[in-house]
Amino acid sequence: FGEQKRSVAVRLGLIPQKPVVHALDGVDLTIAPGEVVGLVGESGSGKSTLGRIAAGLMTPSDGTVRVYGRDAARDKAVHRDVQMIFQDPQASLNPRLRVDQAVGEAPLVHGMTDKAGFDSYVSAQLARVGLDPAVRSRFPHQFSGGQRQRINIARALALAPRFLVCDESIAALDVSIQAQILNLFMDLRDELNLTYLFISHDLRAVQHICDRVVIMYLGRIVEDIPALQFSGAANHPYTRALLGELPDLNQRRKTWVTIKGEIPSPIDPPKGCHFHPRCPHAFDRCRVERPALAQIGAGHRSACHLNDINDQSTRQQGSL
Numbered sequence: 371f372g373e374q375k376r377s378v379a380v381r382l383g384l385i386p387q388k389p390v391v392h393a394l395d396g397v398d399l400t401i402a403p404g405e406v407v408g409l410v411g412e413s414g415s416g417k418s419t420l421g422r423i424a425a426g427l428m429t430p431s432d433g434t435v436r437v438y439g440r441d442a443a444r445d446k447a448v449h450r451d452v453q454m455i456f457q458d459p460q461a462s463l464n465p466r467l468r469v470d471q472a473v474g475e476a477p478l479v480h481g482m483t484d485k486a487g488f489d490s491y492v493s494a495q496l497a498r499v500g501l502d503p504a505v506r507s508r509f510p511h512q513f514s515g516g517q518r519q520r521i522n523i524a525r526a527l528a529l530a531p532r533f534l535v536c537d538e539s540i541a542a543l544d545v546s547i548q549a550q551i552l553n554l555f556m557d558l559r560d561e562l563n564l565t566y567l568f569i570s571h572d573l574r575a576v577q578h579i580c581d582r583v584v585i586m587y588l589g590r591i592v593e594d595i596p597a598l599q600f601s602g603a604a605n606h607p608y609t610r611a612l613l614g615e616l617p618d619l620n621q622r623r624k625t626w627v628t629i630k631g632e633i634p635s636p637i638d639p640p641k642g643c644h645f646h647p648r649c650p651h652a653f654d655r656c657r658v659e660r661p662a663l664a665q666i667g668a669g670h671r672s673a674c675h676l677n678d679i680n681d682q683s684t685r686q687q688g689s690l
């Protein structure tokens with residue numbers, strides 16, 4: 371987040387894990403307060419890693435994470451501002467803790483409530499996510515998946531965050547429940563002026579709720595585009611493949627399983643543009659030189675050498 375408490379910024383270099391996997395490579399992402407940013411890409415793209423780093427659950431070996439102007443590595447308290455909601459609402463709740471313990475214990479430790487105010491504090495959190503405060507004394511197994519996810523959201527909100535990282539937070543839920551939880555996220559955004567990093571493989575959900583879509587491939591951001599332009603003006607060949615817009619890659623279904631080939635291993639990613647072995651437009655330069663993530667329009671960045679070829683007419687004629 372920038373100097374005037376304006377944004378969340380993540381600037382990262384290589385992140386060696388064990389074995390040496392460069393989960394993220396030169397990621398540079400700034401999120402403004404109140405923005406809803408969708409983060410998409412196949413598994414292995416590094417999107418969960420980026421989310422965990424933004425939420426303070428992982429520390430990059432290199433690079434900086436600034437949250438509301440503060441360096442997250444040096445000021446751990448900033449991480450209360452950023453809370454994470456995971457995919458599996460079952461696994462993220464301790465089965466032995468009652469709802470009031472799950473939701474209220476961390477705020478108690480942080481002095482955000484006290485013994486006397488505990489019940490009403492917890493009740494307010496539950497009411498905000500659409501749960502009857504009377505469920506306070508129940509255990510997680512007594513709830514449906516959607517209700518458990520509401521408990522997780524209440525638990526995150528109980529710490530009064532400004533920023534929520536949602537990692538596939540609706541993926542494990544029934545389709546009818548997914549829409550309810552998405553609506554809850556959007557209501558909470560308006561009510562609490564929340565900022566979101568919304569990690570998902572569900573392009574429709576992302577387009578529906580996000581202001582901006584960031585597309586990752588093998589640890590790099592390949593495109594960053596306003597959500598309204600996502601379907602019509604996607605630039606990067608990988609994004610267009612995800613959208614099923616490339617006829618030579620797209621058989622029938624508009625999903626990314628139709629992209630030619632497997633995502634390569636992040637342990638030994640292809641040289642140059644990571645996407646070149648699967649890209650129908652790859653040329654010599656793509657195999658040796660990494661394309662920079664460059665501004666190509668208002669709020670629109672893309673990392674593809676084709677953008678250096680300044681021949682608009684050729685592109686419009688469909689060679690891209």
Ligand code: SF4
Nearest residue numbers: 643646649656674675
């Ligand atoms: Fe394809 Fe080359 Fe663009 Fe990479 S840089 S997406 S390989 S055209």
Ligand code: MG
Nearest residue numbers: 413414417418
């Ligand atoms: Mg993931």
